[in-house]
Amino acid sequence: MSSFIKITEQASNYNDLEKMSLETVLTSINQEDKTVPLAVEKALPQIEEVVKKVVERLKKGGRLFYIGAGTSGRLGILDASECPPTFGVDSNMVIGIIAGGDTAIRNAVENAEDNTEQGWLDLLEYQIGVSDIVIGIAASGTTPYVVNALKKCVENGIQTASISCNPNSPLSQTANFPIELIVGPEFITGSSRMKAGTAQKLVLNMITTASMIQLGRIKGNRMVDMKMTNTKLIQRGAQMLMDELQISIEEANNLLLEHKQVRKAIEHYKNNNNAKN
Structure with a gap:
């Protein structure tokens, strides 16, 4: 030793x-x-x-x-x-x-x-x-x-x-x-x-x-898998969606309400848009 x-x-x-x-x-x-x-x-x-x-x-x-x-x-x-x-x-x-x-x-x-x-x-x-x-x-x-x-x-x-x-x-x-x-x-x-x-x-x-x-738990520099358990985090999630998808605050909030997670909201939005195109 x-x-x-x-x-x-x-x-x-x-x-x-x-x-x-x-x-x-x-x-x-x-x-x-x-x-x-x-x-x-x-x-x-x-x-x-x-x-x-x-x-x-x-x-x-x-x-x-x-x-x-x-x-x-x-x-x-x-x-x-x-x-x-x-x-x-x-x-x-x-x-x-x-x-x-x-x-x-x-x-x-x-x-x-x-x-x-x-x-x-x-x-x-x-x-x-x-x-x-x-x-x-x-x-x-x-x-x-x-x-x-x-x-x-x-x-x-x-x-x-x-x-x-x-x-x-x-x-x-x-x-x-x-x-x-x-x-x-x-x-x-x-x-x-x-x-x-x-x-x-x-x-x-x-x-x-x-x-x-x-492990892929971050996208860019954002916590896209975070659990939105308070108003601050919901607002942060909405801002991520607005920045990533170039959408309005209303659209961002609706996506979060539906999917409960930033990553899932992004994937759903992009998949829908690709299907339309």
């Missing part, structure tokens, strides 16, 4: 935070945050490999699982929950699992992340199989719940990836396709909900967005 340094626990580059002016606190946090996209940029080749594997699995009917604890688990659940309304996919295509279950989404669950068996048991509840891919998320790269879940996946021939913020962590060494986002010490020592959390969120956005584009 190569050397492992837990950078996420190293002392902040700033001290006496309580003595800083509010302006200095905010400016300092902002300065630290500016380094996050650069850390993500360095990991782009790793991210690309993961996206390729995710797309491969999803095209074959497999599922993408995120598994994490605390902030990392919450970020995975957030990304998974946004896929159905954004891309119109089934809620079982991307699944987020957090140590401690649904209670842990809002409240810390004592010792949940230290359980070495529960992560795999939680995956088994979804009948996890070799057609799926599991991404373990842990800023430290040492969370027992996540590391051991991925170990069991590897033992059972299930493809795995990881997102962590320390080099050569146990999680990276376990996963088939590790992503390492080396953002450095946090503004508040050890508070990995800050830069580490931001970096993880950026990468999760990349993974699902790029995967859905590869």
Whole structure:
């Protein structure tokens, strides 16, 4: 095993935070945050490999699982929950699992992340199989719940990836396709909900967005499969139809009312016009 340094626990580059002016606190946090996209940029080749594997699995009917604890688990659940309304996919295509279950989404669950068996048991509840891919998320790269879940996946021939913020962590060494986002010490020592959390969120956005584009869930640059569950989204859908088909707002609204989805409305309109011609 190569050397492992837990950078996420190293002392902040700033001290006496309580003595800083509010302006200095905010400016300092902002300065630290500016380094996050650069850390993500360095990991782009790793991210690309993961996206390729995710797309491969999803095209074959497999599922993408995120598994994490605390902030990392919450970020995975957030990304998974946004896929159905954004891309119109089934809620079982991307699944987020957090140590401690649904209670842990809002409240810390004592010792949940230290359980070495529960992560795999939680995956088994979804009948996890070799057609799926599991991404373990842990800023430290040492969370027992996540590391051991991925170990069991590897033992059972299930493809795995990881997102962590320390080099050569146990999680990276376990996963088939590790992503390492080396953002450095946090503004508040050890508070990995800050830069580490931001970096993880950026990468999760990349993974699902790029995967859905590869799966044909975007047309041009528009969310044509989105679920229109509120007035804003209905208006957005109507605008897409107006731009794509060069029709009036009345026609666009009628098409949406009939077909409930932008893609279906476009296809119906174009098929009708082709038939007339």
